[in-house]
Amino acid sequence: MNKKTYVFSTKETPKLTEVGGKALALIETTNAGFPVPEGIALSVSFFDEWLKDIKSSNEWKALLDDTTKVNCDLVKSKVDMTR
Numbered sequence: 001m002n003k004k005t006y007v008f009s010t011k012e013t014p015k016l017t018e019v020g021g022k023a024l025a026l027i028e029t030t031n032a033g034f035p036v037p038e039g040i041a042l043s044v045s046f047f048d049e050w051l052k053d054i055k056s057s058n059e060w061k062a063l064l065d066d067t068t069k070v071n072c073d074l075v076k077s078k079v080d081m082t083r
Contacts, residue, residue: 002045008036018043054079 006014006023008030016024023041030036054060059078063071 002043002048004043004046006041006043008039008041014041014043018045020044 003012003014003018006012006019006027008026010027011031013027013031014024019027019041026036026039027041054075057075057078059071059074063075
């Protein structure tokens, strides 16, 4: 199972592809002893179900078929509804 969150003070070092560059830098900087405010990093897998839902929607399919502002706005409204 993929880890969904990492606190900055974790002793684990996630892969860049798991958390992105900024989060990885915050984790590494914290572990190096520099003063970093407490925080968490959300992993890529944190968003998997949400993205799956969006990408299986009719709004997403319409956007892929016809890239217009109207279709983009429909996807954005779908995104807002799933939060």
